[in-house]
Amino acid sequence: MAIQSVGVIGAGQMGNGIAHVFALAGYDVVMTDISADALEKALALIAKNLDRQISREKITVADKEATLGRIRTTSLLSDLGLADLVIEAATEKESVKHAIFADLVPHLKPETILASNTSSISITRLASRTGRPERFMGVHFMNPVPVMQLVELIRGIATSEETFGELVAVVEKIGKTATRAEDFPAFIVNRILIPMINEAVYTLYEGVGSVKSIDESMKLGANHPMGPLELADFIGLDTCLAIMNVLHDGLADTKYRPCPLLVKYVEAGWLGRKTGRGFYDHAGPEPVPTR
Numbered sequence: 122m123a124i125q126s127v128g129v130i131g132a133g134q135m136g137n138g139i140a141h142v143f144a145l146a147g148y149d150v151v152m153t154d155i156s157a158d159a160l161e162k163a164l165a166l167i168a169k170n171l172d173r174q175i176s177r178e179k180i181t182v183a184d185k186e187a188t189l190g191r192i193r194t195t196s197l198l199s200d201l202g203l204a205d206l207v208i209e210a211a212t213e214k215e216s217v218k219h220a221i222f223a224d225l226v227p228h229l230k231p232e233t234i235l236a237s238n239t240s241s242i243s244i245t246r247l248a249s250r251t252g253r254p255e256r257f258m259g260v261h262f263m264n265p266v267p268v269m270q271l272v273e274l275i276r277g278i279a280t281s282e283e284t285f286g287e288l289v290a291v292v293e294k295i296g297k298t299a300t301r302a303e304d305f306p307a308f309i310v311n312r313i314l315i316p317m318i319n320e321a322v323y324t325l326y327e328g329v330g331s332v333k334s335i336d337e338s339m340k341l342g343a344n345h346p347m348g349p350l351e352l353a354d355f356i357g358l359d360t361c362l363a364i365m366n367v368l369h370d371g372l373a374d375t376k377y378r379p380c381p382l383l384v385k386y387v388e389a390g391w392l393g394r395k396t397g398r399g400f401y402d403h404a405g406p407e408p409v410p411t412r
């Protein structure tokens with residue numbers, strides 16, 4: 122099946138970037154979210170990120186206009202019914218994802234491929250209740266989507282060769298590089314990266330360093346583009362904690378226990394950039410460490 126139209130569910134940090142890259146590559150995009158405000162913010166962010174690409178002469182003004190013209194937003198999940206591919210990028214909570222698929226599937230064409238941008242949750246389990254496990258995949262983009270080259274492709278135990286092949290072709294068409302990860306907790310990137318971030322939170326929690334010294338050490342000492350705590354704020358502390366819980370429960374190994382300080386920040390609603398405060402206060406022109 123030639124994929125021409127893409128549905129995106131969830132217009133948060135990831136959903137807006139996924140809509141951006143598909144529309145820029147020429148796909149028709151319908152994006153939905155439970156929050157109308159999130160949809161509005163997402164369109165504004167897409168326009169801003171397209172302007173970044175114009176200022177670096179990566180695209181033209183005409184490209185930006187055409188891209189925005191290919192993105193439609195809706196509050197109705199049923200409006201995604203005609204899409205050839207639907208990518209779910211809602212909150213990293215398994216119950217939320219199952220509920221979305223249960224509401225969505227009755228509206229879909231039989232040949233439509235369903236995918237989740239989940240950071241860590243079992244693709245096999247997500248697929249098992251959709252009635253189309255052979256046409257279900259993990260398509261895991263990296264943040265920020267317009268810039269990061271990688272897309273992790275994860276097959277559930279029942280995903281067909283045909284579905285996998287179609288998504289390899291789609292990733293190539295949007296100009297990114299697909300790697301393949303097997304369907305085990307947090308796949309490859311987050312199996313390695315998020316425990317490192319959790320370790321950075323332990324380093325802060327045990328008083329080994331301050332937010333500033335920890336991030337500066339990894340930026341200058343390991344050439345990381347962002348320090349681990351700055352990156353945690355960028356990802357979202359709720360998402361980082363959700364991934365650690367998936368690793369801890371899925372691999373039954375205490376080495377994946379989430380740091381109590383990370384739990385406390387999430388309990389306080391200090392989720393990082395998306396709520397304005399995490400390990401940094403993002404209210405001003407420059408982020409200010411909060412510890």
Ligand SMILES: CC(=O)CC(=O)SCCNC(=O)CCNC(=O)[C@H](O)C(C)(C)COP(=O)(O)OP(=O)(O)OC[C@H]1O[C@@H](n2cnc3c(N)ncnc32)[C@H](O)[C@@H]1OP(=O)(O)O
Pocket residue numbers: 170173174177179239240262263264265266267268269310311314346347352356360
């Ligand atoms: C949690 C999961 O499930 C998986 C994950 O995603 S884990 C997280 C993976 N991501 C990372 O590790 C990001 C690490 N950080 C970085 O790579 C860099 O800091 C960064 C690319 C985000 C910003 O780079 P920088 O050098 O500080 O900024 P800057 O030079 O201004 O921007 C570089 C490019 O990124 C773009 N950019 C910067 N921030 C951006 C953002 N938030 N959204 C979109 N584009 C952005 C700029 O426009 C520029 O794009 P072009 O090259 O296309 O013009």
Ligand SMILES: NC(=O)C1=CN([C@@H]2O[C@H](COP(=O)(O)OP(=O)(O)OC[C@H]3O[C@@H](n4cnc5c(N)ncnc54)[C@H](OP(=O)(O)O)[C@@H]3O)[C@@H](O)[C@H]2O)C=CC1
Pocket residue numbers: 130131132133134135136153154155156159209210211212213214217221238239240241261262263264355356357360395
């Ligand atoms: N953040 C990151 O760096 C990365 C995240 N991911 C994965 O992508 C997914 C999204 O993450 P992210 O964008 O950071 O999360 P965000 O919290 O930024 O955005 C999630 C969006 O989904 C909305 N939402 C919640 N429930 C529903 C629903 N039932 N139907 C439609 N929309 C809904 C949320 O609305 P509201 O806020 O009102 O609840 C919010 O706008 C997660 O699975 C995450 O693990 C993958 C790669 C990187």
